[in-house]
Amino acid sequence: MKRILTTTLLILLLASPLAQARDTRLELSLQELVDSPQAKEVGIDGSVKFYLAGQSHPAVASRMSEDMANRKTNAANKSDEEACRWVTLGILKAFQDKAKAQGANAVIDMYSYYRQKEFKSPTSYECYAGTFVAGVALKGTYARIGK
16 A cells, blocks of 8 residues: 555656646737738738737827737647637737727737736737647727828
């Protein structure tokens, strides 16, 4: 009995590093994603423009509400980048739909807010990919902008 307990504890100790969750940070181009064929497939139609914090955009006629989306997706059998792109497309589609409902034609000042840590870049958003799950959190402001 003592031998079984010792063996079990040894196996658990050796296996514990494998149980540590992987959380790989990726920094990906938002514009590349918006312009991708996958964006069109999920219904991102160009009627709402997306601008990251620090990215130049046309003059703002009116600012509306701020919003945040925090989503995760199944990353199994996907590359980290593929899983990150997929989950971000879901966020962008939700932002687009909500913007249209409010009469906005843009989401401006977008930035990553994963685990309540801000990451601002005029070109990129961040995603965290694990073995089974990838996650993205974005904040932005709905706005009506000029052409």
